[in-house]
Amino acid sequence: MRDRYFTTILSIGALFCTLSSNSPAAAPVPTTSPQDSLLARGYALFHDKSLSGDGQWSCASCHPNFGHTDNKTYVGVKVVADGDPQGRNTPTLWGVGTRKTFSWAGTAPSLDANIKGIIVNRMKGPEPSQETLEALVAYVKTLSYPPNPFLQADGTPTDAASAAAKRGYQLFIGKAGCQTCHLPPTYDKQGVEDVGSGGSFKIPSLRAVSQTAPYFHDGRYQTLEEAVRAMWEYVQRAGTSEQLTEAELRDLVEFLRIL
Numbered sequence: 001m002r003d004r005y006f007t008t009i010l011s012i013g014a015l016f017c018t019l020s021s022n023s024p025a026a027a028p029v030p031t032t033s034p035q036d037s038l039l040a041r042g043y044a045l046f047h048d049k050s051l052s053g054d055g056q057w058s059c060a061s062c063h064p065n066f067g068h069t070d071n072k073t074y075v076g077v078k079v080v081a082d083g084d085p086q087g088r089n090t091p092t093l094w095g096v097g098t099r100k101t102f103s104w105a106g107t108a109p110s111l112d113a114n115i116k117g118i119i120v121n122r123m124k125g126p127e128p129s130q131e132t133l134e135a136l137v138a139y140v141k142t143l144s145y146p147p148n149p150f151l152q153a154d155g156t157p158t159d160a161a162s163a164a165a166k167r168g169y170q171l172f173i174g175k176a177g178c179q180t181c182h183l184p185p186t187y188d189k190q191g192v193e194d195v196g197s198g199g200s201f202k203i204p205s206l207r208a209v210s211q212t213a214p215y216f217h218d219g220r221y222q223t224l225e226e227a228v229r230a231m232w233e234y235v236q237r238a239g240t241s242e243q244l245t246e247a248e249l250r251d252l253v254e255f256l257r258i259l
Helices: 002-017 034-046 111-122 130-140 163-173 224-237 246-258
Strands: 073-075 078-080 189-194 200-203
Touching: 034 130, 111 130, 163 246, 224 246
Parallel strands: none
Antiparallel strands: 073 078, 189 200
């Protein structure tokens, strides 16, 4: 059923792309059920710049291509340099319906509360109605991760994954200790953690992580290699007795690339 909903949204998306930006209601949106109607409204709201105070920003501005990230770091709606201590990197919305914690600070108690906070505090828009939030939540929950031939439903590598990625998985769940905070199949965990990056922040999902650079809450690391090395340094400071070779660190990166 979820696949049917997503197919409906894709069709709706194609329709909206053909409409004039000055007349978004130029043609009726076809629906097949009340649920589909809710998703259509959520899709329209996701692309609606009137939700922002200045009429310049929509959810899709920072989360284009059906919820992916624009790979930028912001203070409010101002783009700042990656690594700015006040900045917050745009996370992907792919798989947001499976998240354990919302907002980088981990203070949003729910997905709808997080969306409301973004609209009011970042986009400086008026407080959205409950109906608006309901539609937006329904839509973004359809944003599943892209098909992945290298990952099984339980988060383990498939036979199609490279030998390096399979070795990396064993390191991930074993002596590297990554699974302590990044639990398959979503590869995140509820709560926040202080890894020495300037405070306590949510434990992000690592699914599709190869497509979501830069990394950490403030976008301070541009590559997976840098992020993995930074996290391994943190694990070492935390007191692990394990050691990883350069080859093993590379295998860890290869595993992350298939998530």
